[in-house]
Amino acid sequence: MSKYVIHGGKRLEGELCIDGSKNAVLPIIAATLLSGNITYLQHCPRILDVEIMIEILKQLGCKVEWEQENLMIHTSTLQNCDISEELVKKMRSSIILLGALIGRCGEARISQPGGCQLGARPIDLHLSALKQMGVHITEQQDTIICKSSNLHGAEISLALPSVGATENIMLAATLAQGNTTIYNAAKEPEIVDLQDFLVACGANITGAGTEMIKIQGVKKLGGVNYRVIPDRIIAGTYLVAAAITRGNITLKDIRIEHLDTIIKKLEEVGCHIKASSNEVSLMAPTHLKGIELITEPYPGYPTDMQSQMMALLCTCESPSRIKENLFEARFKPAYELMKMGAKIHVEDNEAYIMPTHLMGAKVNATDLRGGAALVLAGLAAEGYSIVNQIHYIKRGYQNIVTDLSSLGAQIQEKE
Known part of the structure; x- marks a missing residue:
């Protein structure tokens, strides 16, 4: 298994351009199934999660090719709606294929999704919404079987502003008969990007970025050439x-409005x-101060940037407190940071962080963002750090070694 070896204590300086968004491109790749035409996705990140999604589409019969950083997807050759259990178990985001396949074929078969183990993340909201749209759902052991002979619009109120459920409803509703309204919809920029892509293909959707999204079903979609938004979490990680x-760095090719809460917290420290x-x-x-941090759905502070900020707060000169409101297992990286000398006390969904001096150590990534946080801690720690299980990190960071090295970090990937 590969690992990252980091010699800490090097101040980062320089400029970087930010890759396309992981959390935006995955539902957009799923959405290409709806058109049956050729789609070109520009600024597509070549990360592990995208490669898994490509393998799923190929297994379904679609044609997918890389053209430098652009992805060509031809979905007219779709042959089946049965998604490989092996691939689904590798990536939780594969669940968004449900809405697209039901919208295109009227059926889908998929295993319970895998991915990072961040605690209970049931898909009840997804399935309940699809049932309201006329989808008959049965479960056989670990497999979800969906069929619909009359997919139709519905008024759907989400108990929580779930990103995945919002995306699945949008995908299913695009080609459904009649109108669909989503209340308490997720507001993330990636939801807006999915709407913009679908509208560019010919869909009739409004309201993304607000708590109410309206979809008027259309009969067909066309192909499109579309540029994916930059990744706000990668930008936040590098900041x-x-x-x-x-250090002192400049990031280019970003959307500043997507980084508002992250920037405010960095200014606060x-x-x-x-x-x-x-x-x-x-x-x-040289001197930074501790803060209080509370994660919330967008436009609040993102849970995907909580672990990275925890690593930073370990190096500040006064105590900090983090309250994690979204995923109960988000504090797993805290125990790895403790191996590096971090002073963190976890109690339920809160973490209390005391100032410390980080020392190099061998640590294990347990999820995507937590793994990135361990890399950041290694950059600041005295001596050498080894980060194992880096396949988690590669799920969302295309060039983390190259990017950080270009800024002056001493980091290598080794077998």
Whole structure:
């Protein structure tokens, strides 16, 4: 198994361009199933999760090819709606294929999804919404079987603003008969990007980015050439990397409005930030202060940036508190950080962090964002750190070694 070897204590400096968004491109790839035409996705990240999604589409009979950083997808050759259990178990986001396959074929068969183990993440909201749209759902052991001979619109109120459920409803409703309204919809930028892609293909959808999304079903979609939004979590991760090393970096090809809450928290710890619509610069002073951090659905502080900020707060000069409101297992990285000397006390969904001096150690990534946090801690730690199980990190970061090395970090991937 590969690992990252990091020699800490190097101040990050320089410029980077940000890759396309993982959380935006995955539902968009699923959405290409609805058209049956050729789609070109520009700025597509070449990450493990995208490669898994490509394998699923190929297994379904579609044609997919890379053209540098662009992805060509031809879905007219779709042959079946039975998704490989082996591939589904590798990635939780594969569940969004349900809505697309039902919309295209009127049926789908999929196993319970896998991915990072962040605690209970039931798909009840997805299945309940699809049932309201006329989908008959049966479960055989670990397999979900969906069929519909009359997919229709519905008024759907989500108990929680679930991103995945919102995406699945949008995908199913695009080609359904009649109108669908989603109440308490997720507001994330990735939801807006999915709407923009579908509208570019010919869908009739409005309201993404608000709590109410309206979809008027259409009869067919066309192919399109579409550029995926930049990844706000990668941008946030690299801003924290600069802060934890007390560095000075500039990120280009970003959407500044997507980084608002992350930037506010970095300013709160004491970082100096200058920003324009598509560029942001961060300079970190030697002395940073602890803060209180609470994760919330968008536009609140993202849970996907909680672990990285935890690593940074270990290096601040006053205590901090984190309250995790979304995933009960998000604090797993805390126990790995403790191997590096971090002083963290976890109690239920709160973590209390005391100032410390991080030391290099061998640690294990247990999920995507927690793994990134361990890399950041290694950048700041004294001596050498080894981060194992880096396949988690590769699910969402295309060039983390190359990117950080270009900023002056001493990091290598080794067998």
